[in-house]
Amino acid sequence: MSAYVPGLEGIVAAQTAISMVDGANGRLVYRGYVIADLAEDMSFEEVAHLLWTGRLPTRAELDALSLELASSRALTRAATITLDALPTDTDPMDVLRSVVSVQGVEHKLEKPSIPLAIHATASFPTILAMFHRRQLGLAPIKPRADLGHAANYLYMLNGKESSPGLVRALNTYLVLLADHGMNASTFTARVIASTDSDLASCLVGAIGALKGPAHGGAPSAVMDQLEKIGTADKAESWMREARKQKVRFMGFGHRIYRTYDPRAKLLKEMCARLNPKFYELASKVEETALMILHEEHPERPQATNVEFYSAGVLQAIGLPKEYFPPTFAVSRVAGWTAHVLEQSANNRLIRPQSEYIGPEPRKPVPLAERG
Amino acid sequence: MVANRASVHFTFVPEFSPGLEGVVAAQTAVSEVDGANGRLIYRGGYLIEDLSPVVSFEEVAYLLWNGELPNKTQLDALCRQMSAARPLKDTARGTLMAMDPQTDLMDTLRTVVSAQGATKTLTKPTQEEAIALTAVFPSIVAAAYRRRQGKEIVEPRSDLTHAANLLWMMGDEEPPVERVHFLESYLVLLADHGLNASTFAARVIASTGSDLTSCVVGAIGALKGPAHGGATFAARTMLDKIGSADNAEKWLRDAHARHERFAGFGHRVYRTYDPRAKLLREMAKAAAPELHRTAARTEELALQILHESHPERPNATNVDFWASVVLTGAGIPKEMFTSLFATSRVAGWTAHVLESLADLRIIRPASVWTGPPPGKKPVPLASR
Numbered sequence: 001m002s003a004y005v006p007g008l009e010g011i012v013a014a015q016t017a018i019s020m021v022d023g024a025n026g027r028l029v030y031r032g033y034v035i036a037d038l039a040e041d042m043s044f045e046e047v048a049h050l051l052w053t054g055r056l057p058t059r060a061e062l063d064a065l066s067l068e069l070a071s072s073r074a075l076t077r078a079a080t081i082t083l084d085a086l087p088t089d090t091d092p093m094d095v096l097r098s099v100v101s102v103q104g105v106e107h108k109l110e111k112p113s114i115p116l117a118i119h120a121t122a123s124f125p126t127i128l129a130m131f132h133r134r135q136l137g138l139a140p141i142k143p144r145a146d147l148g149h150a151a152n153y154l155y156m157l158n159g160k161e162s163s164p165g166l167v168r169a170l171n172t173y174l175v176l177l178a179d180h181g182m183n184a185s186t187f188t189a190r191v192i193a194s195t196d197s198d199l200a201s202c203l204v205g206a207i208g209a210l211k212g213p214a215h216g217g218a219p220s221a222v223m224d225q226l227e228k229i230g231t232a233d234k235a236e237s238w239m240r241e242a243r244k245q246k247v248r249f250m251g252f253g254h255r256i257y258r259t260y261d262p263r264a265k266l267l268k269e270m271c272a273r274l275n276p277k278f279y280e281l282a283s284k285v286e287e288t289a290l291m292i293l294h295e296e297h298p299e300r301p302q303a304t305n306v307e308f309y310s311a312g313v314l315q316a317i318g319l320p321k322e323y324f325p326p327t328f329a330v331s332r333v334a335g336w337t338a339h340v341l342e343q344s345a346n347n348r349l350i351r352p353q354s355e356y357i358g359p360e361p362r363k364p365v366p367l368a369e370r371g
Numbered sequence: 372m373v374a375n376r377a378s379v380h381f382t383f384v385p386e387f388s389p390g391l392e393g394v395v396a397a398q399t400a401v402s403e404v405d406g407a408n409g410r411l412i413y414r415g416g417y418l419i420e421d422l423s424p425v426v427s428f429e430e431v432a433y434l435l436w437n438g439e440l441p442n443k444t445q446l447d448a449l450c451r452q453m454s455a456a457r458p459l460k461d462t463a464r465g466t467l468m469a470m471d472p473q474t475d476l477m478d479t480l481r482t483v484v485s486a487q488g489a490t491k492t493l494t495k496p497t498q499e500e501a502i503a504l505t506a507v508f509p510s511i512v513a514a515a516y517r518r519r520q521g522k523e524i525v526e527p528r529s530d531l532t533h534a535a536n537l538l539w540m541m542g543d544e545e546p547p548v549e550r551v552h553f554l555e556s557y558l559v560l561l562a563d564h565g566l567n568a569s570t571f572a573a574r575v576i577a578s579t580g581s582d583l584t585s586c587v588v589g590a591i592g593a594l595k596g597p598a599h600g601g602a603t604f605a606a607r608t609m610l611d612k613i614g615s616a617d618n619a620e621k622w623l624r625d626a627h628a629r630h631e632r633f634a635g636f637g638h639r640v641y642r643t644y645d646p647r648a649k650l651l652r653e654m655a656k657a658a659a660p661e662l663h664r665t666a667a668r669t670e671e672l673a674l675q676i677l678h679e680s681h682p683e684r685p686n687a688t689n690v691d692f693w694a695s696v697v698l699t700g701a702g703i704p705k706e707m708f709t710s711l712f713a714t715s716r717v718a719g720w721t722a723h724v725l726e727s728l729a730d731l732r733i734i735r736p737a738s739v740w741t742g743p744p745p746g747k748k749p750v751p752l753a754s755r
Contacts, residue, residue, distance in 0.1 A: 002393065002394055002395060003395065004395040004397070004398055005395075007578065007733055007734050008394075008396055008734050008735065008736035009735070009737075010736075010737055011391075011396075012387040012736065012737050012738060012739050013391055013736035013737065014387075014736075014738045015387060015738065015739045015741045016738045016739070016740065016741065017740070017742030018742070020738075020740040020742065020745065029740075029742075029745040031742055031743070032742055032743035032744065032746075033747050033748075033749055034745055034746060037748060037749055038749060041749075041751075042749065054742075056749060056750065056755060057752075057755070059753070059755065062752065077469070078469040078470050078471065081465065081466070082466045082469055082482070082486060085461075085462050085466055085469070085486070086462055086486065087462065089491045090489045090490065090491060091489070091490060091491060091493065094488070094489035094584070097485050097489075097585065097588060098466065098482060098489055101478070101482040101485050101588070102469070102470065102482045104478070105470060105471070105474045105479070105482065106474070106475055106478060107475060108475065109475070109595075181737075181738055182738040183735055184575055184576075184578060184734055185579075187575060187734065187735070187736060188572055188589055191571055191572045191575060191593060192568075192572055192589065192592045192593040193596075194390065194568060194596070194598070195569070195594070195595070195596020195597070195599035195600075195601075196597045196601075197592055197594075197595045197596035197599075198592075198595065200478070200481075200592075201477075201481065201591070201592025201593070201595050201596075202592060204485065204588055204589065204592050205572055205576065205588065205589030205590075205593065206589075208576045208581055208582075208586065208588055208589045209575060209576040209579050209581060209585070209589065211493070211579070211581045211582065211585050212576070212577075212579020212580040212581035212585075212733075213493070213579070213580040214578070214579045214733045215579035215580075215581075215733065216579075217493070217579075217580070348389040348390035349390050349568060349598045349599070349639070350390050350571065351391065351392070351566070351568050351571070351639055352391035352394045352395065352396035352397075352571060353391075353392075353393060353394060353395045353396065353565075353566060354395065354398065354399045354403075354566040355395050355397070355398045355399070356398075356399065356402075356403035356412070357398045357400050358399075358401075358412070358414055358438075359400075359415060360416055361410075361412055361417070362415070362416045362417065363417075364417050364421055364422055364425060364426065364440060366425065367425075367440075367442070367443060367446070368443070370440055370441070370442040371442060
């Protein structure tokens with residue numbers, strides 16, 4: 001039995017061919033392709049195909065996948081009723097968790113498969129768009145089969161087509177976030193899959209993990225912090241004061257990357273183009289944060305993480321900040337499902353050990369004699 | 372020993388242990404599975420065989436959450452809190468009623484718990500939430516069972532204990548004392564069990580700073596798997612196929628020849644008889660005499676056959692085997708077994724989540740790359 005390592009840091013929990021986070025060199029690799037080579041030209045659908053099958057699709061395969069995704073966008077009756085029963089002020093992550101759960105119910109246990117992965121992936125934007133419109137008191141918009149995954153999400157949110165620039169930005173975001181090694185939500189999905197459970201159970205667990213502020217909840221926290229700072233000229237004084245009060249800077253640091261996160265780099269460039277107002281403040285905050293963090297811990301490799309500029313891109317797309325974490329899920333579901341398929345193809349129950357730190361055995365005192 | 376965080380840096384690729392077997396993933400005082408000696412210790416240091424004959428499920432839940440058995444005043448307060456938390460919220464009820472009555476009970480539980488716990492803002496897990504979640508499980512499970520049979524939902528009764536109220540909601544009649552006793556014993560015995568897959572799932576989710584409902588919903592998903600919570604159902608199904616003690620030998624020999632696994636045998640951690648299986652086995656004869664005859668003969672032969680083919684392996688009956696008999700004696704149909712397991716284990720899940728908050732660190736392990744070497748250039752779509 002090996003010694004306890006908090007957070008399983010550095011402990012290998014799986015073998016995978018889906019993605020590799022090469023922290024030392026600041027590289028993210030999907031199935032052999034470096035992320036920078038995929039981000040510009042690939043559609044989310046192509047990347048999902050790549051993650052699920054290990055190959056980029058041919059034209060015919062891509063058309064078939066796009067068709068299958070487009071025809072799986074509608075919610076079941078039970079899922080629609082559940083969505084409508086949730087109070088309109090519910091956290092969209094809780095909505096997603098509940099509605100994905102009901103959308104995926106079955107009569108008997110089914111083994112995870114690519115068709116089930118496609119169905120689940122197709123439903124995420126519909127759930128979020130329907131709920132968002134309900135919050136605004138607007139009627140739901142039916143999905144459009146002629147639009148791609150990113151374009152249709154924006155269409156269902158806004159009731160009109162978005163500009164090609166915004167569609168492209170969302171698509172790139174979805175490509176960049178689609179998988180990232182053995183992160184906590186993906187690992188959760190694999191733990192659940194290891195019991196031979198169904199795909200919906202894995203996804204519901206993963207959504208729950210992504211909800212945590214230390215994981216997917218971070219981009220909205222970035223936005224909160226930037227709002228508090230207000231303007232670029234106030235950045236340094238606000239941040240120095242914040243450090244005195246031990247406030248964490250949101251959007252910095254990562255367990256694995258020892259250099260700049262390659263996704264953050266790409267998102268930063270997009271931010272500069274799409275959201276200049278955000279960029280002006282954020283780039284100043286970034287510069288200041290890295291300076292202060294370096295002053296405090298010159299030995300630590302401090303870098304901006306993916307959440308920081310994600311916030312600016314998602315804001316430019318028109319998403320309110322409560323929808324940042326679930327939109328992360330819209331992307332990551334491709335990776336989660338790919339990992340579940342990989343886990344079930346060569347499965348062993350994930351059942352680690354624990355180290356007992358309680359008292360030695362003793363006898364219970366009867367109820368009447370307890371003080 | 373707690374590893375010094377700052378000192379944990381790996382410059383080598385550590386070995387991969389499939390299923391994290393033998394890897395310590397948490398420190399816990401909630402329970403300890405001492406597999407080598409066949410002991411299960413619940414929080415506070417109580418051996419399961421000392422505890423289970425003298426405590427109610429409510430007392431065990433209190434113990435797992437607080438580390439001490441409650442006194443009378445504390446227990447009364449907990450029971451009041453739990454009875455008050457039994458009714459479903461309107462949202463959860465709406466969700467339940469929208470679902471096809473034939474839906475898998477674990478899917479119903481997963482969904483309705485998610486809806487019941489849906490909130491406006493993220494909250495840090497608390498014991499109050501743990502109590503409320505634990506209290507509502509029987510209401511969901513019983514209501515789903517009644518709907519499956521096309522019957523009206525029975526409202527919870529606040530004057531009954533957790534176990535008795537569950538049987539009341541399933542059957543709409545005063546449950547006999549013996550059946551309550553069998554169910555109660557089951558609920559006590561299954562309430563926690565070290566770092567099993569569902570508990571581990573809950574702790575991974577908690578490690579991101581997520582809420583208690585998310586942890587519990589993930590744990591339900593993990594427990595649903597046949598390799599985990601589904602095993603009790605599988606054991607009962609096997610006993611049904613065997614049918615009678617007389618048929619056991621033929622059935623088991625045939626199944627073994629077909630390389631079929633015997634449901635209810637073997638465990639990764641126990642190298643001797645599972646103490647819970649022992650306690651349930653003692654109860655099984657009184658609980659379901661006829662099924663007990665089949666089960667006892669099946670156990671005897673299964674262990675014999677397994678020993679013949681693998682004399683080197685420590686083969687033992689696991690908790691699922693005898694739990695399937697005792698639950699039958701409690702009047703629980705096998706379709707409900709996995710959700711009853713969840714109804715018990717939610718006490719342990721929530722205790723683990725609450726414990727983990729004291730030193731929260733995101734659980735983010737490493738993986739070994741087995742894919743193609745990085746740097747492959749994508750071929751444009753038109754040329755693929």
